[in-house]
Amino acid sequence: MPDLYDVVIVGGGVVGSATAYFLATRPDFNGRIAVVERDSAYEFASTPRSCGGVRQQFTTPENIRISQFTASFLAEIGDLLEVGGDRPDVSFRKNGYLFLGTEAMLPAMQQINEIQRRENAPVALLDRNGLAERFPWLTLDGLACGSFGTEEEGWIDPFALLQAFRRKAKSLGVDYIDDEVVGFDRTANKVAGVRLASGGRLGSGAVVNAAGYRGGKVAAMVGADLPVRPRKRSVFVVDIRQPLADYPLLIDHTGVYWRPEGQFFICGRSPDEDNDPEVEDDDFDVDHDWFESEIWPIMAERDPRFESLKVVNSWAGQYDMNLFDHNAVIGPHPEIANFFFANGFSGHGLQQSPAVGRAVSELIAAGRFETLDLSVFHFERIAAGKPFLELAVV
Ligand SMILES: Cc1cc2nc3c(=O)[nH]c(=O)nc-3n(C[C@H](O)[C@H](O)[C@H](O)COP(=O)(O)OP(=O)(O)OC[C@H]3O[C@@H](n4cnc5c(N)ncnc54)[C@H](O)[C@@H]3O)c2cc1C
Structure with a gap:
């Protein structure tokens, strides 16, 4: 006989663990919850490899509202995720994000700023004088403006958030199972069970796909064509021999980003879409040439203190x-009603995990969104060919 669960969550990263936590805290949900995780040390998961960035500066109202919930959740995280007197601390450093823009980018950045202000996001659009005043070390060549988040933006310790959700979920009775989901038992319009690599089976009332960059593969196991694929990103840790307090998470108009990390800085850059090939799941080779040719020169140009540096890790x-x-893709599969997506975060899933976990728990327990209406993220938009574009993807 398979072990019976009301909900099986595939993947125990920050999204799967947040979903487990929010479900387990609901007074109207008393079901059994399992999280199946193939890599319980999280060696290859995205969450601990992320840069920990948390921002209000998105370009769609829904993503801004998600961020606002993240900010309120992080403000209370010590109380909410406390276990046995141990209050988690995710070390939120609120130094802000600074997006730099050229003259050509200015009209779009003004429009985005209007959306952000309508949503009460504390974001200031600075002109060159404003930039020079606030960031006197910045080389302004080629810049027309900068969008700076003045509150609730910065970065956290991503692994600390994942572990806090996981520990709390376990303390509330969620079972974490070390195994890999390799298939599902289906009826015409439902998932009835979950097949494991060990040969075991779990009976399940509902299934959540929280498999991160493997989300497309897990969706394919129920026959769903979810266009979520792994895209490799290299991160470099550099030492410039001077810790700079009060430095923001800076995103140059070219897409190069950098921010302080302890006494060092971390930096990276996403390639253009045409130059961003699909990679194997297990390809973690760092592209060192990318740093030399596409990242370092930009950093040194913007802030001459980066002309001399040493790469100490990557x-x-x-x-x-x-x-x-x-x-993101959030919500039930249109034909397989008990299969839920929590996928496709495209580089901003760490910071969206509290709102996504809460939203999926609402869909499972109440059958609808109770707090934030996230129906724009439904899977149906893909089949309908109607994209819901987020422009601020770093
Ligand atoms: C370099 C980099 C920088 C980033 N920076 C940021 C940032 O600044 N801010 C931000 O918000 N986001 C950032 N992200 C994105 C963020 O890390 C992800 O969106 C987020 O971690 C997704 O969480 P997840 O739980 O869905 O995925 P993961 O953390 O990858 O967890 C998914 C889990 O599912 C497990 N799994 C997969 N398939 C199966 C299976 N078949 N059976 C069992 N288990 C399975 C995996 O082992 C994994 O542990 C960054 C990502 C990278 C790579």
Whole structure:
């Protein structure tokens, strides 16, 4: 007989663990929850390899509202995810994001700023004088403006958030199972069970796909064509021999980003879509030439203190890229009603995990969104060919 669960979550990264936590805290849900995780040390998961960025500066109202929930959740995280007197601390450094723009980018950035202000996001659009005043070390060549988040933006310790969700979920009775989901038992319009690599089976009332960059593969196991694929990103840790307090997470108009990390800085750059090939799931080779040719020169140009530096570490991770519109896919499969997506975060899933976990728990327990209406993220938009574009993808 298979073990019976009301909900099986495939993947125990930050999204799967947040979903487990929110479900387990609901007073109206008393079901059994399992999280199946193939890599319980999270060696290859995206969450611990992420840059930890948390921002309000998105370009769609829904993503801004998601960020606002993240900010309120992080403000109370010590109380909410406390276990046995141990209050988690994700070390939120609120130094802000600074997006730099050229003259050509100015009209779009003004429009985006209007959307952000309508949503009460604390974002200032600075002109060259404003940039020079606020960031006197910045080389302004080629710049017309900068969009700076003045509150609730910066970065957190991503692994600390994942572990806090996981520990709390376990304390609330969620079972974490070390195994890999390799298939599903289906009826015409339902998933009835989950097949494991070990040969075991789990009976399940509902299934959540929280498999990160493997989300497309897990969706294919129920016959769903989810355009989520791994896209490799290299991150470099550099030492410039001077810690700079109060430095923001800076995103140059070219897409090169950098921010402080302890006494060092971390930096990276996403390639253009045409130069961003599909990679194997297990390709974590760091592209060192990318740093030399495409990252370092830009940093040194913007801030001459980066002209002399030493790379002290580096790693690569996979973005869970939604090739369709670079936005999350959240909610039930239209034909397989008990199969839920929580996928395709395209490089911003860490910061979206609290709102996504809460939203999926609402769909499972109440059958509808109760707090934030996230129906724009439904899977149906893909089949309908109607993208819901997020422009601020770093
Ligand atoms: C270099 C880099 C920088 C990033 N920077 C940021 C940032 O600054 N801010 C931000 O918000 N986001 C950032 N991201 C994106 C963010 O890391 C991801 O969107 C987020 O971690 C996704 O969480 P997840 O739980 O869905 O995926 P993961 O953390 O990858 O977890 C998915 C889990 O599912 C498991 N799994 C997969 N398939 C199966 C299966 N068949 N059976 C069992 N288990 C399975 C995996 O082992 C994995 O542990 C970054 C990502 C990278 C790579």
